[in-house]
Amino acid sequence: MAKNGVKHLAVILRSGHSDERSQGVVKEIEALGCQIDLLSADVAIASDVDKAFQATTVPIAGIVQGAMVLRDRMFSSMHVSDYHGALACKVQGTWNLHNVAEKLGLKLDFFTMLSSISGVVGQKGQANYTAGNAFLDAFASYRHGLG
Ligand SMILES: NC(=O)c1ccc[n+]([C@@H]2O[C@H](COP(=O)([O-])OP(=O)(O)OC[C@H]3O[C@@H](n4cnc5c(N)ncnc54)[C@H](OP(=O)(O)O)[C@@H]3O)[C@@H](O)[C@H]2O)c1
Known part of the structure; x- marks a missing residue:
């Protein structure tokens, strides 16, 4: 996105951005003239998303x-915590991003979700x-459907 002219990015993740790899990516983005907000938040927690968006x-x-x-594991031995551990950021996280954006009245040009073909064809060990x-x-x- 920065290479294509985006001037502002905000990145949300839980674990922070101080590791070497993240710092390298941040430097590259800034060198392209893009300013980047580094936010620590859990998208599965609505109040986190609210705070981050503001x-x-x-x-x-x-x-x-x-x-x-x-949290890959054959479904027959998958613990319920593994099931929800993988699901939360995609299901609850997406609802939170959507609901907070609606609540704040954000005028969004795009709401892009990085899904996977696995959601269509299935994948062993990744139910x-x-x-x-x-x-x-x-x-x-x-x-x-909402337009
Ligand atoms: N890699 C592939 O081959 C591939 C193929 C098809 C689709 N995709 C899709 O592309 C997307 C990115 O994949 P990737 O390979 O780049 O994954 P990745 O390197 O594992 O990055 C996923 C990011 O999500 C963050 N995250 C996880 N749970 C979170 C939460 N509750 N709140 C905030 N941040 C959270 C992680 O940071 P923290 O853990 O620090 O929060 C991590 O930075 C995914 O949606 C994936 O399904 C990837």
Whole structure:
């Protein structure tokens, strides 16, 4: 996005951005003339999303939902915590991004969700992840339905 001229980005994740790899990416983005807000928040927690959305330097004009947690395991031995561990950021996280954006009256140019073909064809050992991606596909239809 920065390479294509975006001047402001805000990135949300839970674990912070101080690691070497993140710092390298931040430097590259800033060198392209893009200012980046580094926010720590859990998208599965609505109040976190609310706070993060109100902490950006400029108003949010578009959302890319790319949160992912993998807890791969055959479904027959998948613990319910593994199931929800992978699902929460995609299902609850997406609802929170959508609801907070609505609540704040944001005028969004795009609401892009990074789903996966696994949500359509399935994937051994990833029933939780594929369910999350199937949800994202359905949510895209839901938002289209809202216009
Ligand atoms: N990689 C692939 O081959 C591939 C293929 C098809 C689709 N995709 C999709 O593309 C997207 C990105 O994939 P990726 O490979 O770039 O994944 P990744 O490197 O694992 O990045 C996922 C990010 O999500 C963040 N995250 C997870 N749970 C979160 C939460 N509750 N709140 C806020 N941030 C959260 C993680 O940071 P923290 O853990 O610090 O929060 C991490 O930075 C995913 O939606 C995935 O389904 C990827």
